Amino acid sequence: MSSPNADTPLDPAALRADFPILSQTIGDAPLVYLDSGATSQKPRAVVDAEVDFLLRANSAVHRGAHTLAAEATELYEDARATVAGFVGADEETLVWTAGATASLNLVAYAIGNATAGRGGAASAALALRAGDEIVVTEIEHHANLIPWQELAARTGAVLRHIPVHDDGTLDLDAAATLIGERTRVVAFPHVSNVLGIVNPVAELVALARAVGAVTVLDACQSVPNLPVDFAALGVDLAAFSGHKMLGPYGIGGLYGRREILDALPVFLTGGSMVTTVTQDEAEFLPAPQKFEAGTQPVSQTIGLAAAARYLDALGMDAVRDHERAIERRTMAALREIPGVRLLGDASGVDRVGIAAFDVAGVHAHDVGQFLDARGIAVRVGHHCAKPLHARFGLTASVRASASVFTTESDVDALIDALGDVRAYFGVDA
Known part of the structure; x- marks a missing residue:
């Protein structure tokens, strides 16, 4: 509830040192963890x-x-x-x-x-x-x-x-x-x-x-x-x-x-x-x-x-502001990728760092596996919200979700990879 460091912006790159799991690679690619909405990584202090x-x-x-x-x-x-x-x-x-x-x-x-x-x-x-x-x-x-x-x-x-x-x-x-x-x-x-x-x-x-x-x-x-x-x-x-x-x-x-x-x-x-x-x-x-x-x-x-x-200690106001910045960068970039449809693309609303989307012509699970090959961990499926997906005419979506350690470079890695998905699967842009 309290926010002692509200005026001090988060430095997610520095915070990553507190999360040992983030230093590993997936194959030859550095881990980009964008699945905190499912389960967050744990800082050393918690362990x-x-x-x-x-x-x-x-x-x-x-x-x-x-x-x-x-x-x-x-x-x-x-x-x-x-x-x-x-x-x-x-x-x-x-x-x-x-x-x-x-x-x-x-x-x-x-x-x-x-x-x-x-x-x-x-x-x-x-x-x-x-x-x-x-x-x-x-x-x-x-x-x-x-x-x-x-x-x-x-x-x-x-x-x-x-x-x-x-x-x-x-x-x-x-x-x-x-x-x-x-x-x-x-x-x-x-x-x-x-x-x-x-x-x-x-x-x-x-x-x-x-x-x-x-x-x-x-x-x-x-x-x-x-x-x-x-x-x-x-x-x-x-x-x-x-x-x-x-x-x-x-x-x-x-x-x-x-x-x-x-x-x-x-x-x-x-x-x-x-x-x-x-x-x-x-x-x-x-x-x-x-x-x-x-x-x-x-x-x-x-x-x-x-x-x-x-x-x-980070300050929850600072956490909120970091999430907003990540969310805005993510949503703006996703809107520019041909064939990507955002779920809940409302304007003028408060949000956290969660973005769910559909890639036209490519199943969410295939998108997830493509991203995983590049070291990017996202969530795929209906996210335990099947009625909501049915409301939007979908059976599944891809979800990227941020945390305190999410950096702008994590977002950029996601966007760069998504730009290649439809071509990889032979879907016309």
């Missing part, structure tokens, strides 16, 4: 933090009286405080999960449990009834679509979708019509993982609040690339992943306003999230611990905290 814990203080947390257990618990909760501060949250409002997919499933299944009568009077306010509506968008990652499909199927709720314009922006007029008195949940991405467009959070939150609906934000592509303050955004719940923000795999977060987390019934159950247990019933700890059953991902949380500190 070292996780390894140091495993070598020096490895122990289970919240369940031991010995020295290592006490130190592990302190490091674990310090990590929660660090990451919570990074996203504009309090410690009590950040739940550790296995990632954004786990966070979004937690919310959907917890609401389903409320519908089934679990959780008491506070949870009853979240229950769905047949004919209630869940509103998502046409640009969702599957992780913020399928859990709601399943919840609708289990409860009799109706799933509705905010459409997208041809330029990739959400149709807010349609949203105002769709979000009504039967709407109970509004779920949407902060940034599209395909289009890179920053969506109008304030407008969607206002529409949801006006009808008393709960808002759920997929923040996977915003937390690594923009200054993010969930409390200031006004969303009720938000999910993000560690591995997209320079952190480890297998760790992510669920932010929730305190009253919402308190009202949500438990989802996963077992050890570490209970106060008392008899043979017939159990009582649960308050949030966030009531959602953290089982053995905790301690080293991963410590690595994620190191990633948050790394980004915070």
